[in-house]
Amino acid sequence: MTVPGGNTNMIILGSNTNMMVLGGNTTAPGGVTKPLPNDNKPWNIMIMHTNDIDMHLDLFNLGSADCMAKHIADSKCGRGIVCINMVVDKLCAMHSQSYLLDGGDNIQGMLFNTYYKGKILADYMNAIKYNVTTVSNHKWDDGAANLDLVAPYMVLTKYGPNLGVIRFMTSVLNGIALLTSKIMVEDPVLVVQYAIEELHSKGIKHIICILHNRHQDNKPVTANMCSISLIVGGNSHMLLNKNASMADVQGPYPMDVKNLDGKLTYIVQAKKFGKWVGLINFSMILTVLPFQNFVVDNVVDSQYMKDLLENLASMQKAKQIKALILFGHVLGVCAVFDCKQLAGFKATKVMVNVKAVDGTVKLEPLNLKKQDVFVTIEFVAMGSGNIVPMPFTAPFGMLMLDEVLDFIKTFLDGKLLAFKDARLQ
Template sequence: MNTNRRTFLKTLIGGGVALSLPLPLLAKASGQSLTILHTNDVHSHLEPFPVNHPKFPNQGGFARRATLIQQLRQKHSNVLLLDAGDIFQGTPYFNFFGGKPELELMSKMKYDAATIGNHEFDNGMDHLARQLQYANFPFISTNYDFSQTVLKDKIIPWKIIEKGPFRVGLIGLGVNPGGLVSPANYEGMKWLDPVETGEKTARFLKEEKKCNLVIALSHMGYTSAPDRPESDKKTAALTASIDIIIGGHSHTFMPKPEIVKNKVGKPVIINQVGWAGVILGHMEIIPDKKEPLFLATQHLIK
């Protein structure tokens, strides 16, 4: 992809955004930043939209995303590439191949982690378990209890990834599948409260595992639906140990990340980049001895 064909939708410079990073990290990470690249709700859109598409003409596609990611990796040292679920379902690629090409291509892009979206259950848990062999990256789900299912040893509740001086804890928070997924497709899986489970795990990652930063990959939606109390904004407001929420499910095109104060008054960054892979989210966490900063850019893939 030619650089001059790439459009940067929005750039936000967040001055003085305190991210609850402990002082030892700030000193150790002086002069370095953590680059977070993220997607959500790609829905099997392996190819760009057609040139006559009314909303996204000639936008998106895995090949263009891979090229952009490669370019950003060449510019930045400490890069995390994450996905917030609903990788499956939406084009004939999924109908014919069941998710294999999506996971193989994401593996080639070197995704670091993803969480489970409700559409990952569309063909049942046995099918999902078979498809996960094509993913060379972990799937994380903290509030889906798979202990009594075929996914018991295939999906993990948390993950720690170290990038340079950054020790990052990852958790995954999923929407209640009731009313969204056929009960037979998730039989035996238990949905746990995302606020309680998310906070307990995030606190464990910070206090016991000494993570500098906790990121929640969320597939709950930006705000609560009338029939569903869970959401990114609610989770941010009612927890104390999550620093960043990378969201999905509601297909929200956020022009810039939102800052929500958590229950102890500290800011939580929430971001989401719509759907179909037409945008790659990009945040730079920049520690400073006084207070961390972050930069956020949404890359339109065109």
């Protein structure tokens, strides 16, 4: 299944045990270098998350008051931040690539906040090695002047691919934060989508959002955005779990929503007070495709396609005498390469797929007086590998990895039959 989305994203987003955690490093926006193909090694990143800790630092009873001896004897005490720390340590020992995120409302709720404000919790969260938290409704309790400004996004760079993390709230804030009644909260969709496009331009293709919002309000927001793999939520104090028979379970973990791409974005949260720690995995199928790339398309003259095939036949960019770094794979095109001919005249008997008005597709001889829709990956389109006659830029489509997954899903049980390829001879 895809995720993390952006959406899709060939990411394969799965959930393991349904709740636990871990830590890592972050960097601020900017200075992110786009990886070249084949630079990426196989990766599997564990995303752990909490929300609504609400300053539960010490043992607490069911009413969030101090835990007395009787409560301890009856095993009716929550352990808050202590429990989180124990789980983090345990998972750190089990998994070498992990990030720990928080869905907001980590302050307020206990006397610790009245006396220490947020500093003592910040010390604990830094010690546990949280990577990212977010602004939430309780951050407004002491007035807007006490809010910390946060960057529109952060980039996690410690392992494998860079992960973009965007933090935002919606107009729900006005209903859950008393001091925000005169603050206008705009629809975040366009702003968040702009941040996503900026991250994409830096080569960051896996996007996580942290959204402290009522759980039921996350769905319409998610459905109107593209390319988000995972949303870490909070505020609703909901327990999500695959085991629907568990007490207090209010939905599946993770919960999926079809986004504007038609792909699935996954939404998670982990109840409250550190009683649960969420766990979800991102991994990459490198045995299918060795690197991440978006699909792009462009309308080109048929001569462009002929020149491209000549480049492949000669393994050099004929008009600029540049060697091709790699060979291209084609679909919807057939040709015979005559190695006895000079460069520029080797591609013969070129046939291309032509779609008729009724939707049927058949191979026909390449007509140099017509145009073709050329679909490739951004790496090739930009001129890398010296394959295309002329580099071009175009809006990003789906991730190639997602295209491959969707293709595999069209086969019964995901089994592809072997066949002898005769597209290029």
